[in-house]
Amino acid sequence: MRILxxxxxxxxxxxxxQIIVLNALFEDLRRKATEKPIDMIVFTGxxxxxxxxxxxxxxxxxxxxIQPLLSAxxxxxxxxxxxxxxxxxNQKKRDDFYNPIVEACTSEEKVSDLIKKMDSHDQLLxxxxxxxxxxxxxxxxxxxxxxxxxxxxxxxxxCIRALRTNQASFLATF
Numbered sequence: 001m002r003i004l005x006x007x008x009x010x011x012x013x014x015x016x017x018q019i020i021v022l023n024a025l026f027e028d029l030r031r032k033a034t035e036k037p038i039d040m041i042v043f044t045g046x047x048x049x050x051x052x053x054x055x056x057x058x059x060x061x062x063x064x065x066i067q068p069l070l071s072a073x074x075x076x077x078x079x080x081x082x083x084x085x086x087x088x089x090n091q092k093k094r095d096d097f098y099n100p101i102v103e104a105c106t107s108e109e110k111v112s113d114l115i116k117k118m119d120s121h122d123q124l125l126x127x128x129x130x131x132x133x134x135x136x137x138x139x140x141x142x143x144x145x146x147x148x149x150x151x152x153x154x155x156x157x158x159c160i161r162a163l164r165t166n167q168a169s170f171l172a173t174f
Contacts, residue, residue, distance in 0.1 A: 040081065
């Protein structure tokens with residue numbers, strides 16, 4: 001199995017040097033893919049620069065990176081895996097979640113009170129909601145599943161992939 005691993009692009013549509021490098025990558029991939037097919041692409045974090053989750057960014061990433069990457073490599077969209085990194089997480093939501101934890105660590109009683117207030121894993125996963133929305137816009141052929149703890153998903157393969165993605169993202173982003 002041949003896997004193409006990419007990470008830390010920190011995409012910016014206004015970075016001409018980045019576009020030149022990407023075009024060189026696509027050309028190399030076209031040559032390599034004819035020698036031996038690439039089976040899967042895994043992008044492991046920091047797709048965007050500074051948490052840029054606008055619709056314009058999603059359109060640019062799709063046009064400048066994703067579609068040319070899939071075309072050059074011959075890999076189908078269902079074999080493209082996108083795992084968020086620390087730059088792909090909504091920093092404000094992350095801070096809103098973690099700052100009270102840090103502040104609560106001044107006494108055992110405050111930590112216990114904080115734990116009682118946490119209602120579910122939704123608070124933890126909410127900081128990745130912007131990335132999930134961005135990923136859904138980018139990889140339209142592959143549904144992105146939002147809840148890694150889903151027990152009733154109609155697409156078990158999607159759940160398994162989302163669970164792996166979320167586990168990896170917790171390691172990468174926290």
